[in-house]
Each structure stands twice: as structure tokens, then as C-alpha cells.
Amino acid sequence: MESIKDFNEVIFDPSVCVKCGYCKSTCPTYLATRDERFSPRGRLIISYKILKENLDIKETLDFYRDLDTCSKCTECERTCPLELKPYLTFVRTKNKTLFGKVETLMAKITTSSKIFFSLSFKIISRMRKAKPPEDNEFSGKFQEKFTDVSENSEKILFFPSCFGYTIFRATAKKTEMLLKKLGVNFMTSPKSFSCCSAPILFSGDINSFKKRTKKFVSKLKKDTGGAELKKILVNGPTCTWIIKNFMKDELEKEFGHEVEVKEVSDFILNKIVDKLKDVKLSDGDEIILHKPCHSESSMGEKLRKLGFEVKETDFYCCGFGGSMFFKNWSMSDELLRKTLGNFEQDIKNGVKIFSNSPGCILQLSRSANSNHILSLISQYLNKIELR
Ligand code: SF4
Ligand code: SF4
Numbered sequence: 001m002e003s004i005k006d007f008n009e010v011i012f013d014p015s016v017c018v019k020c021g022y023c024k025s026t027c028p029t030y031l032a033t034r035d036e037r038f039s040p041r042g043r044l045i046i047s048y049k050i051l052k053e054n055l056d057i058k059e060t061l062d063f064y065r066d067l068d069t070c071s072k073c074t075e076c077e078r079t080c081p082l083e084l085k086p087y088l089t090f091v092r093t094k095n096k097t098l099f100g101k102v103e104t105l106m107a108k109i110t111t112s113s114k115i116f117f118s119l120s121f122k123i124i125s126r127m128r129k130a131k132p133p134e135d136n137e138f139s140g141k142f143q144e145k146f147t148d149v150s151e152n153s154e155k156i157l158f159f160p161s162c163f164g165y166t167i168f169r170a171t172a173k174k175t176e177m178l179l180k181k182l183g184v185n186f187m188t189s190p191k192s193f194s195c196c197s198a199p200i201l202f203s204g205d206i207n208s209f210k211k212r213t214k215k216f217v218s219k220l221k222k223d224t225g226g227a228e229l230k231k232i233l234v235n236g237p238t239c240t241w242i243i244k245n246f247m248k249d250e251l252e253k254e255f256g257h258e259v260e261v262k263e264v265s266d267f268i269l270n271k272i273v274d275k276l277k278d279v280k281l282s283d284g285d286e287i288i289l290h291k292p293c294h295s296e297s298s299m300g301e302k303l304r305k306l307g308f309e310v311k312e313t314d315f316y317c318c319g320f321g322g323s324m325f326f327k328n329w330s331m332s333d334e335l336l337r338k339t340l341g342n343f344e345q346d347i348k349n350g351v352k353i354f355s356n357s358p359g360c361i362l363q364l365s366r367s368a369n370s371n372h373i374l375s376l377i378s379q380y381l382n383k384i385e386l387r
Helices: 022-026 028-033 040-052 057-068 075-079 086-094 098-110 114-127 169-181 198-203 206-223 237-255 264-276 299-305 329-348 358-364 373-381
Strands: 155-159 186-188 229-234 260-263 286-290 309-312 353-355 370-372
Touching (some): 040 086, 075 086, 098 114, 098 198, 169 264, 358 370, 370 373
Parallel strands (some): 229 260
């Protein structure tokens, strides 16, 4: 996907949709419900009504809710033959309503401090009966300085995301251990850069998102000692997607050169496959793999090369969907059922599910034993030396 340098490049006019309906074929909320209101085309028609018609408060709330059930997967943007950006059109429309403005306010509060996002994850996880992996208690420090400070070494930032700083701390620590084992010169992103502000973007307040991003990036430059940062490795495909598409121009302006943004799991799996050549990590241990909607990684292929027997989910939205897990429970449940429908017997037989998105892991853990793919890899890699 091409990076969006400026939101003004996006056509924000729902009436340009020719209503061909191609986008419905890949929209998970439509495929799960077969209801036009929950399709990209339906949501564009609703957006048009919100923008052009004089709706009363009840109608506005109903339409806002319909827009808000979108899972943010952006599949419709890949399918639309006119290359429209339905998703960005819905979120900006939501923000034209009073309910969208309340959503922005909540998003700003939640993302303003680690205490707030940690609390919201814990409370909602309990309410939704999600069981984050038990091994995620870790209270020590992260890698605060580059592991190699010499002039010419390539400097890489590891971004654990808000999850990695809160309920997935042990996974973030294991990721650091893997990066060290692979000889990568990295530091973990400082406190000033602990959230990519996805909830603000998802609420549709593009200006607030841009302001927050600008502030974050300039603090990041200071907190990394003005380092010649060449790469950012991100925990989770959605944060990778946000940083890659909506923050990259700000990063490049601040650092003065191109900054590559990659999923950390992809980076690590590639390096391990390269180093191990034909050596296997596993003797055919079975796993179920869920590749999240925003992921560009070919994790399944690499895990097979490492000797795992991998069964992949083929319904690409598990129902975490950013705020869907928090707010739209019935749609979230329906998507979870669709994702795991074919794996009931495997789950009964004790096969574990892995993913590289903390959000997806949280959602999947409501139905089955789930964990981060890098937790699995670190467990196997402990037993062997890398050269
Ligand atoms: S594919 Fe594009 S043009 Fe066709 S209905 Fe969907 S958004 Fe509209
Ligand atoms: S972003 Fe995903 S869930 Fe939302 S309308 Fe597009 S395809 Fe459907």
C-alpha cells in the first residue's frame, strides 16, 4: 500500500462511489451479516446522508453506530476499482457528528497516558472475558539506549506499542531478547513515544491526530539523542500500518532522511530463517496462525520453513477491529465465530493459536489459548545457538 503523505489527497466525497458493490466481496462485516448497512457501499450511502441531510439526533446516532461497526481492516480500499478510500471517508464523516466528537474526546483521554490505556485494556478484557497470555507480567526496564553506540552502526528503534508497555510487557521483553540474540543495534522507544494514536485517527479527528503525531515525532528525535534512525520495528501490524502510512512524512521531515517502518515479527522471522538455513526449530509442532488484516508479513511461509505445521485462519478479521472489541460486542462476537469456525476440533485437541497482533491475541483468547508468535519463537530459540 502506498504511503498517504497528506489526508487532503484522499477524496472525501461519498457521492463519487458508483455503487458497483465490488467492495462487498471482501468486507468482513458484510460477509458476516449479509446486511448492506454493514458494507462499504452501505456505509458510503450513510455517510452521504449524514453530510447532506438534515437528520434528527436519533437518526444521526443510528447512522453513527452503523459507521462505527466498521472493523478498520481497509480491505475495501484494496478492492475498489476506483481506488476510493471508503474507510477514511467513514471516519471523517463520523467526526462531523456530535457522537464522533465524543469519541475523539475519549480517544484523546485514553491515549494521553499509559495509566489510562493500561486501565482501559484491563477493565474491558475482564468484561469481555479475554485471557491475555499468563506470561506477560514483567516489571523491569526496557532497553533505553542503543546496544551499539559506535558512529557507523545502523540504528533501529523498536516500538512495543501501547500493548507492549502494558499488558504485553513480557512479550516486548522477549522481543528485545530476540533482537539482541540476532545482533541488532536497537533501542526500545522512549516513554514519549508509546502510542501511535490510532484511536484518535479511528475517531476521524485528522487534525488532532496530525498535531499529536508532530509532537510525538519531535520528542522522539530528542529522546533518541538525535540519532540517525534508519528503521522502526513495530509490534503489531495495525500500528505498523498507521506509522507507515500516516506518520512517515513527519518522521522523514524530522530525521531528514527515509525511515523504513516494518513489523518486528516479520523482521525477526526473516533473520532467523536466513541464519538457520535448513536447520529446523520445530519437528512439526502444530499451530493455528491468525494473520491480522493490516499485516504484510508472510509469517506462515517462514514458520513452515522453521518446521512448524501451520494451519492458517482464512477469515482475516477476528473482530478485535480497534475499537470494535471495546464497543461493538455483537459484531465482534460474530467475526470471532467466523474466524475460528473451522478450528473447533483443533482447539479442543489443544492446538494453540498464534498471531503477531496483541489486539487479535486478546480477542482470540476469548475462545482459545492464544499467544504472540514471538513468544513462541523465543521459547524454541532458547534451545539453540545462532551464528
Ligand atoms: S467498490 Fe468502490 S465504487 Fe464500487 S461500491 Fe465499493 S466503494 Fe463504491
Ligand atoms: S474497512 Fe473493512 S470492515 Fe470497514 S467497510 Fe472497509 S472492508 Fe468493511
